[in-house]
Amino acid sequence: MITIQQLCDAEGAARYFSELDDYYREGGAAPAELVGCGATRLGLAGAFDKTRATAFAAALRGEVAGQRIGNPARHRAGYDLTFSAPKSFSVAALVAGDDRLAAAHDRAARAALAHIEAHALVTRQRGADGKGYEWRQVEGITGVFRHTTNRRVEPDLHSHIVIANAGYDQTTGRWASIDGKELFAAQREAGTLYMAELARGAREAGHEIDWTINAQGHPSFEIRDVPPELSLAFSTRTQAIEAELARRGLTRETASPDAKQAATLATRDKKLVGVDRAALVESWRALAREHGYDLDKRHGALIGNDQRLAASDDAVKRAIEHLSERDARFSRRDLEHECRIYAQGHASDADLAAAIDRAQRRGDLIQRPSWGRTAGGQRGHRSGFTTAEGVKTERALLETAGKLERANGARLIDPTGKAPLSDRVTARAIERAIAARESQNGRPMTDEQRAATAAILCSDSRLQVLGGHAGTAKTTSCLAAVADQARANGATVRAMAPTSSAASTLGEALGSRGETVASVLHEQAKPARPDARELWIVDESGMMSARDTKDLLQRAERTGATVILSGDTKQIGSVGAGAAYSQLSASVRPEHKHQLTQIVRQKNETLRGAVYDALSGRVREALQKADTLEIRTRDAQITAAAERYQQAQAAGKSALVVTLSRADRADVNKEIHDQRVAAGQVRDEREVQILDSKQWTAAQRSDAARYQTGDVIVWGAAHRRGPDRGEQTTVVESRDGLVTIQREDGSRWTFNPRNMSRFDVFDARALAVGRGDSIVTRSAMHNADGERLANGTRLEVTAVRGDRMTVRDEKGHQHTLDTHRGLHVDHGYAMTADQAQGKTADESIGVIRAGQENLAELARLYVIISRARERGVVITDDAQKLAAVLERNTGQCKQALETAADRDPPLPGALAQWLAEREAEREERLPGLPPMMAEPTDPGVVAAIERDREQLGLDAPDPDRDLDDQDLEQDLDFDGPEMG
Structure with missing residues (x-):
């Protein structure tokens, strides 16, 4: 270590x-x-x-x-x-x-x-x-x-x-x-x-x-x-x-x-x-x-050339699979790092570099600048790659979107689905639809809400994109009015979202059953019916990966459905690879793209101004307008967040604590739970076993070296002579690429994770719960009666006795949970920013530190502040340093396809200066990283250029710099993790 x-x-x-x-x-x-x-x-x-x-x-x-x-x-x-x-x-x-x-x-x-x-x-x-x-x-x-x-x-x-x-x-x-x-x-x-x-x-x-x-x-x-x-x-x-x-x-x-x-x-x-x-x-x-150790035993080498070649190719393949599942682009350094892990000492760095070159020559890897961290925590272009599969997916996505756009379907305002209506009839129908929704909401629509609703209802395109800042009421105004009118005219309305909680929220707003995109994609495909009219409304589309968006649009094309993608390009993007919603927002025709900018959620101008500042990248102004508290230590930040939550609850206000990391979420949840126990709000406390998903990629799940004794595997499919669907098994050994588990009946079963799929791996831990506690499901699960509880379902604990826990959902329905097995639940007081997207509360309380460089993104600050109706609180260690981090880290997802920035990326100092000199000589400028045609002869310049080539983004300074400008003493304000 x-x-x-x-x-x-x-x-x-x-x-x-x-x-x-x-x-x-x-x-x-x-x-x-x-x-x-x-x-x-x-x-x-x-x-x-x-x-x-x-x-x-x-x-x-x-x-x-x-x-x-x-x-x-x-x-x-x-x-x-x-x-x-x-x-x-x-x-x-x-x-x-x-x-x-x-x-x-x-x-x-x-x-x-x-x-x-x-x-x-x-x-x-x-x-x-x-x-x-x-x-x-x-x-x-x-x-x-x-x-x-x-x-x-x-x-x-x-x-x-x-x-x-x-x-x-x-x-x-x-x-x-x-x-x-x-x-x-x-x-x-x-x-x-x-x-x-x-x-x-x-x-x-x-x-x-x-x-x-x-x-x-x-x-x-x-x-x-x-x-x-x-x-x-x-x-x-x-x-x-x-x-x-x-x-x-x-x-x-x-x-x-x-x-x-x-x-x-x-x-x-x-x-x-x-x-x-x-x-x-x-x-x-x-x-x-x-201890029986043979001190005189001697060994011969175990690695031959053929083994090194095979091991390095396999390591590169698995590293690419791992990185490309989450990111459309990744840096060469990240790829090399993952290759070392998967190679397990069977290959040297030189072997792995040669394998990466072979992957490029095969076309599996395509060079693309990767935008990410550079020296000093800055953000810039780095040498990197995308994959041929990623490019193929995004091309298919845009191709399918174009087909849907061009495919003429029945206008949603048309009750017959056959003949166009006159302008006068159409106008009256739109006014009735808008008036009905305004009456139901108890407030008038804004001009842009009315315009977007009318444009969607009148369009005969089968693909529409509705963008809107957080709090513009696009769901309860435009989408709800469109859904009402489509349903009244005989169409089937399906409400979808990437997460269960977002799907549930959308379904309630539209009067439909909310469905996750994953569940729709796993349905058996149905052939298109000429007389069938389906409207698919997809909320939080920005959280969908390129692959899922492509698959959903292709399914809609086959079934003849009309699709409305609703989202916000400024919020947190997909966990999976790609930036599909942003790509589609930029590629669809203007008449099929609608944007809401007038925020109506916030009840005071100061807080609304903070949201607009966050949207515009004015981080310092946003932090000044929000209630920003500077608290130096992490423990004190956790305590302060819990106290603010309790104060809001005591005042009869809804509150939401938002963190960046899962560790912060767990600690805030525990602190709030402990404060509620001390206040007598939670009683009859007991410990139950819960399961936290490790959130591994498919490549990580296939790697036996990652499995540790005590890990819990939950199976999504039955296996012959092995675990049943839904069975929870415990890892007892991992060796030589094989994992041995203990089943619920006490028997053992050994498998190769590289040959298996449809399972997930969890950490098991104890959670203290009691009567009055708020908990939330972290994965789809079933109650003791076999009824399914969707991921993100919020529950109140009413009793914990023996191996049973009784809970009540937000609709007042009672459920019994079997506690002798691991439960997919956690305390429900705090959530990560990714989970909070789509939520609304009177007060939002965000915990975000300047040292969280990998998580502190402008998109997450925007989500934290925009959740609140009345008050947005930001708890940090240093507001100035946090602002500097957020200003250089927007958090926007990357795409595989080439962009204009790729063709002419920002170049580092020495290389940029050399190119400028070539341009001054009226030599043609080459795209991207050019070959060295007219090589400079100064050794210092040559060395600087070579360093720039090797690592894009590390700007070389002006060689004529006055030495008095040097900062000879560095500040260390970053708490690095210990490698163990």
């Missing part, structure tokens, strides 16, 4: 790593080197000696080549990246004395360091105009210290890679501090690369391994020959840390990086010096023999 620790005390850090004591140098047995391009530039690269130790200590203090970096009082010494081998690997390398494994560890750590040097060693400097910042790559000075014991002198092969907070900037010729945020951002990739290379070294040394992926998605492995009991006997340091976490009510999975660090420090033993190395190793070997 990899951990990163910031070194703040320069003098302490210098002594910590440079002194030649027994622990850190182990009597000269542990290699120590000074590496990095910066060290090479200074002529200091090589094995540590007194000169290099002195120079490295100075670099940690911020003194390099006669230059002082930053303010001595604030300067951070650097960063300690610790790469630790799995315990069984350490035992095989150090106890059994397999030197090939120690060498493999060194190669793996250096490969991870090379990745960090290529992608994460950057400096942040003021922009050329004196405003904002830009990031560029620097050359680092790094000390590598390999150790073989922990503080309890147990075998523990690990390397400290200590990166001094000093990097050489080729552009300015100066040394500057490093932006540590990028090290944390690259931590996951570096850890996976280290583990993949380590596994490859083990396989090449002839060791069989068991590759696993933990709950956070981080890979690891153990060497199979090493008895688990022996590994445990050599892990008393780990056990002490886990015991300390348990004392604090935490585990490695639930503890934050700070909590883990505190537990580590609390259990740290004093360093032992003067240990007899030979005696120590002999004591290790004696213990190993007691």
Whole structure:
């Protein structure tokens, strides 16, 4: 695994790593080197000696080549990246004395360091105009210290890679501090690369391994020959840390990086010096023999060229399947990262790169710039891909949409479905339809609502797109009026949405039974009937993937249905790949596209203004108009959100807490539950077992390495001699690509997940519930009487007794749930922004932090604020930093088909400058990334261009920059995850 620790005390850090004591140098047995391009530039690269130790200590203090970096009082010494081998690997390398494994560890750590040097060693400097910042790559000075014991002198092969907070900037010729945020951002990739290379070294040394992926998605492995009991006997340091976490009510999975660090420090033993190395190793070997470990067994290489070729092609195939299920485009770095996980050490990075090239030549991968995170958390174009399948899907989508548009169907205003009506009759019919809906709603329609309703009713096209900002009442005004009129004229109206809750809401508004798009697509296809008239109204269409939208339109074409797609391009897009609704909104004819912009949900102008600001990307103004609370710590944010919820409920107002992550949702739910218990609003509390979907892609479900003991698998189909449909089974073992489960009758069944489908995998956990609690279904489930409860059904707990829980739904119907099986429910007080889309409450309370770079998107802020009728509350740690994150991260989905931006993407600094010079010479500008025709000769420019080519989006600065504009001291305000 990899951990990163910031070194703040320069003098302490210098002594910590440079002194030649027994622990850190182990009597000269542990290699120590000074590496990095910066060290090479200074002529200091090589094995540590007194000169290099002195120079490295100075670099940690911020003194390099006669230059002082930053303010001595604030300067951070650097960063300690610790790469630790799995315990069984350490035992095989150090106890059994397999030197090939120690060498493999060194190669793996250096490969991870090379990745960090290529992608994460950057400096942040003021922009050329004196405003904002830009990031560029620097050359680092790094000390590598390999150790073989922990503080309890147990075998523990690990390397400290200590990166001094000093990097050489080729552009300015100066040394500057490093932006540590990028090290944390690259931590996951570096850890996976280290583990993949380590596994490859083990396989090449002839060791069989068991590759696993933990709950956070981080890979690891153990060497199979090493008895688990022996590994445990050599892990008393780990056990002490886990015991300390348990004392604090935490585990490695639930503890934050700070909590883990505190537990580590609390259990740290004093360093032992003067240990007899030979005696120590002999004591290790004696213990190993007691556990039956064969110390003298030797192994031959397990990996041949043919195996590497097959493994690399298979890894690329599975990685593409995984990424393309959720994203129409993905970066090359993301693809390489996933390939390492699926390769499981059977192939090197070079093998995987060659396999990616083969996939391109076959046409499986198509180069497309991928828009995503670049240095400093900015957003920009990166080298990336889409898939041939994705392009095919989107082309079929647009082709089918065009056919529906051109297909003349009966106008919805026409009761006969045969002959056109006169303008006067049509106008009267439209007015009656609008008046009827206005009477039912108790309010008049706006001019744009009336216009959209009339246009849809009069159109004979079989495809209409209705767009509208959140709160424009497009469902209760336009769609409801259209549905009423269509039904009155003999058409069958079907209400559909991507989620059960949205489908239920739409069905209630239209007076129809709400259906999920998935259920419609799984119906047996029916042939078109000339006399049949069907109107399909699909709400929240922006949440549909390109594939589902294509399949739905193709089914509508075959059955002769008319389709209205309703949505909002500014809200959160599909979890699946593609941006179908946005594509269709841009491609349909103007007369078939209708837009509502007048928001009517918010009851005060200030809140409505915040929604409009969020729509327009004016984030700072939106946060100022909303009730924005700055609360520094996460725990305090969770408590504040729960208190605001309780206050709103006490005032008789409906409230909705919206979070970005599932972890935040769970903690807010628990806090509200606990506050309600303390207030006497929830009584007779008991624990029940619930199931949380892991939300794996199909490729992840096919990977046996991901399955852990205790995982619950729920089967969607019956299998011969295996589980029945709906049966809940528990994973008891995963090995050699096979998963063994225990069925409800106690029998065991082994299967290969690569050959199976129609099942889902869940985490099982305990949930405290009591009378008066609000819960919600997280998946479709059945009550004790076999009645189906749709996903998203809100329930109130009325009693929990024995193995039964009685609940009441929003319509007042009573249901009994069987609690001896895992329930697909959770507390219903908070929801993620994706789940909240389509909901409305008097008060919305959003929890959104600036450090949540991967989740904090403008679309999610828009959803949070626009849910509220009366009050929108945003709880954050730092409003200014949050605004900066949201301004550069809109959250809009990507499409596979080429766009104008792809043909002429924004290019990085050096490359853009070179192109501009070619244009000035009136040479034709080539699309995209051009070949280097008139190569520049300046070495610095060549190097900068090559870096730009390699990673689009990392802007090179103006080489004529005044050195006084440099920001020599970086701020680290990003809490990176610990790689475990």
